[in-house]
Amino acid sequence: MPIKTNDPSKKSWISVDSNSDFPIQNIPFGVFLTRDDIITIGTRIGNYAIDLGALHQLGYFDGIPLTDDIFLQDSLNDFISDGKKTWRLVRNRISEIFDINNSALQNNEEHKKIVLFTMEEVEMQLPVLIGDYTDFYSSKEHATNVGTMFRDPANALMPNWLHIPVGYHGRSSTIIPSGTPVHRPNGQTLPKGAETPVFGPSRLVDFELETAFITTDANVLGEPIPIEEAEDYIFGMVVFNDWSARDIQKWEYVPLGPFLAKNFASSISPWIVTLDALEPYRTESPVQEPTPLPYLQQKGSKSFDINLEVDITPENGEPTTVSKSNFKYMYWTMAQQLTHHTINGCKVNSGDMMGSGTISGPTPDSYGSMLELSWQGTKPVPLANGETRKFIEDNDTVTLRGFCIKDGVRIGFGEVSTKLLPAVTIK
């Protein structure tokens, strides 16, 4: 277990603000464009992006079995393919290099100039080439809220929900990093009481507060991943906004599920936080009753205490935090999701992404979407500037954050922040 790297007393020679998500206990992985327009794989401590490609060329990873160009790539896929043992060796070495008691790089001004960038000097990219993206639906509170609104409050959960980590396939090509704006989608919707649909911009654009995990090559076609091994194939997590157009969704989704209502954009935070970094924040997941089928039965604490928040910031306005939730509310764990996904022999590759589904907590201020927060628009959500929101309006920016706090250490994901632009005009 990577106890040393997570030691709360550990300090880096890079000064880190106490509110930062990126102390030396974090060491996330990402991809960025440097001030010299070079793309590289890196990590972050405090307000500094660290060029791992350059560190490797300078010999700081000597002794770890890595190819020469493993960090000089535009995605983490190959590094993730190297497997958990290698991820851990690299993270441990980074932890050593930047330890306040290690002077090697600390006192080498020439190397520091090559390796360190302030966050203002870099442009974060999508960290992985995502081959396949799956979204689950694993928050009982969210599934219950949606079932209550659209079906029968007494039978809000579908009969399969307590037996299956329900999931569906999403679209990889429209997963974008924090900072990339999104246009309000056009599409077909059925106006209330109408019998034929109309075409135009969606009127009900929503965020979904989610996390997602990134996998490594986990199996061959036809072979499932046993639940006790599942976490070994999870590289790390990001915070994820699964943009949704509720009116398009309502008209299109029966019987084959959401499609254009979801695939116009899905935004992720650019730093992947490893499961090793999250280790101190493990916590129990909700009791599962009925007991799942044997292939889904797990031992130990398989969830994590990750605080999640959502801000809405209107154009030229200040942010309002509209939701505070937590990853620990998830009914189905990531291990259960991954094992279920492969129980039929489905192949999982390096860089695949699996979303949690909207993470709603038990109280109305912890709901993970405007659909729930405004209860289908019946309870407008107040903003700091005196306005209200039922759904997201043009030029609003939606910002999701995730962070863990324990023993005086805060580690986090940073944010995924996305501006909703007006719809494009269809000629």
Next chain:
Amino acid sequence: MPIKTNDPSKKSWISVDSNSDFPIQNIPFGVFLTRDDIITIGTRIGNYAIDLGALHQLGYFDGIPLTDDIFLQDSLNDFISDGKKTWRLVRNRISEIFDINNSALQNNEEHKKIVLFTMEEVEMQLPVLIGDYTDFYSSKEHATNVGTMFRDPANALMPNWLHIPVGYHGRSSTIIPSGTPVHRPNGQTLPKGAETPVFGPSRLVDFELETAFITTDANVLGEPIPIEEAEDYIFGMVVFNDWSARDIQKWEYVPLGPFLAKNFASSISPWIVTLDALEPYRTESPVQEPTPLPYLQQKGSKSFDINLEVDITPENGEPTTVSKSNFKYMYWTMAQQLTHHTINGCKVNSGDMMGSGTISGPTPDSYGSMLELSWQGTKPVPLANGETRKFIEDNDTVTLRGFCIKDGVRIGFGEVSTKLLPAVTIK
């Protein structure tokens, strides 16, 4: 228009059997492993695979703007990215090189030794790296049959079906080429009358007779593809068996659509037949009533007269043709599917694949799945060996074929043939 390459009187100096799907009028594109274990992009005439990488190195594509290594790749994605103008130049040139009146390669024994392989000498691979795979549900007969079986015969079609080319996202990682066997999937199913699910091998494994089209880079995020341009972004088509586990599907698919019931395997034919090759076989698609919304309205013949057939071959038995259908029965065209897919700004990339959905014709012998052919198992389908099938049994091989015939010319897709192996044992 590529009239010359499709001229029915055109002959190649490679002799082609009259029943072959691959006369000089076809010129499909694929990827294969040669007898020297080299992977290359190629085409096919008669029983010969032609190494386009070698042809290019020998100068046969001089004058066409191609990078040196465009055919020395393990997928067609980069070539497809080059766009329609380039595909056409290359196909026209191949048509010239192999024309019976062209002696350049015909009389160069040394070059022929390098360039030509019999089909027995090569191993066909997946032709593209599929980034995203979408499956539509565009046969009215199939949707009506399913709706009749599972819902109300009087209201078999969902209210959205006549307005939307209904589609959903599938999984790319499990798309496999013809010849790769598939294990019967394990999974959760709900026995009749039971309240809790059981775990084990699916009992209702089915094929789905489909075609699929492969796209090129078509748009930027946020911009739709107008319907009059849509066909320009379709590189070509394959025949596609969308393996399905009906009992897993029934239990899992509400409300978010099919997932593990579909993603254990999807098999495609290895040669991509271009739209240029299919041009002579254009035909009208069914009249659409009600008229679709303006963004889906198209002019001209947007369908193709492609005969489709399905064989079931039991272990050590002879094949029985269980279905004869046709692509022209599709209610929604490929152009409508692609335009609808991007109307919300969804980005489409080179190598993306879009399935038609099961293509059922109007008569019971033209249905595109065992679910329909055996009408949920109530009408067992007779095989040549005296056995019957309600669904696919272990060690059966399912073979799908597609071909067009007109003016004495037959062009086709070859076949996608897949053996169903028994389920793996879950420890």
